[in-house]
Amino acid sequence: MSIIFAMKTKEAKPFVKWAGGKQALVADIVAAMPERFSVYFEPFVGGGSVFLRLSPGRAKLSDANEWLIQTYQAIRDDWRRVAGLLDSLPNTKADYLAIRRIGSSSIDRFQRAAHFVYLNKTCFRGLYRVNRKNEFNVPYGAYDRRYYDPENLEAVASALEDVKFTSGDFECAIASVTADDFVYFDPPYYKQGGFADFNRYTPSQFREGDHFRLAAVCRELDARGVRWLLSNSDTPFVRELFDGFEMNAISARRDINLKSTKRSINELLICNY
Ligand SMILES: C[S@@+](CC[C@H](N)C(=O)[O-])C[C@H]1O[C@@H](n2cnc3c(N)ncnc32)[C@H](O)[C@@H]1O
Structure with a gap:
């Protein structure tokens, strides 16, 4: 053992x-x-x-929550790529609503992870809430804050190195x-x-x-x-x-x-x- x-x-x-x-x-x-x-x-x-x-x-x-687990996996596999994609997402209500509409559907997994973190940081009170169709439905929060701390994201990726995930x-x-x-x-x-x-x-x-x-x-x-x-x-x-x-x-x-x-x-x- x-x-x-x-x-x-x-x-x-x-x-x-x-x-x-x-x-x-x-x-x-x-x-x-x-x-x-x-x-x-x-x-x-x-x-x-x-x-x-x-x-x-x-x-x-x-x-x-499958989208959450996919986000962990994407950060573990390439946190810099997720961070770079996050840097390109504008924090406006119109962008928020457009990204929310895309949901977790057929986009690249790193992009999907960036959207997950973005929605969490810009939505009202940082809630994750879905309707019965599994559509994320939290309103825009209008917060002026950064989406991630690079040092922390790197530390998270390193903590996840040997982790096995399932959803x-x-x-x-x-x-x-x-x-x-x-x-x-x-x-x-x-x-x-x-x-x-x-x-x-x-x-x-x-x-x-x-x-x-x-x-x-x-x-x-x-x-x-x-x-x-x-x-x-x-x-x-x-x-x-x-x-x-x-x-x-x-x-x-x-x-x-x-x-x-x-x-x-x-x-x-x-x-x-
Ligand atoms: C209380 S939260 C866990 C909080 C976590 N310990 C933390 O510190 O952030 C409960 C979690 O259970 C998940 N969940 C709900 N139903 C579940 C189920 N049947 N099986 C596994 N996970 C489930 C939710 O998606 C949610 O992330």
Whole structure:
């Protein structure tokens, strides 16, 4: 068995703003992880804040958002090309709407990645939200800021060098996990205090049934001796779902919410080790 130590190199930060991003909690989350494992799996990778902080040797990252995963791959393979394309995109409402219309369809994969980052940086509040036809539908944000930090994009590309990517449902993403590996699950959160946490990253939302399915997968991994850590909202529903596992409550501030500017969320870290 080849054990890889979780290594910290020059730290890269997420290159997109992502609803549910873990920047504020990342230190607690990483501290709760085992020190040694073989391959790191993160099937709801989103903006990647936890992966980038941990910077593990070998990793399999996945997300149901295919355009996001293609963007990671393009940055890993040639971040300079993505950066050069970003430099050529004007930040005006007319250009924004034209690029938004193109969507993730039949254009070169580096161009598509540049559009993904551009839309994230220029759209209202940096949200990724799609309609049922999977069309990105966030309005223009009119922000005067740069689309990327070259030094950071280079650090992200270097952190991604040995990463294997897939896109799709979390169950497929962990199909090859073994008892030497470790999985961090960060699903869209179960609603808390009457608020549904932001949940429109994909055309089909993550529903109660998906939370049941995820809990069943965690129990099955536990029976196979695979270690996992999971974040979710601190609610009676989640506590009941994972009854019997180790749970620790932590508190965080969220700043992507369309109804209120900022609110406190109590989160749970649940693990089987
Ligand atoms: C809470 S976010 C993850 C945030 C991430 N940890 C970060 O720090 O940016 C949840 C992610 O789950 C993805 N997702 C939604 N349904 C999914 C599914 N069935 N399987 C895998 N990923 C899914 C969304 O696209 C979103 O990126």
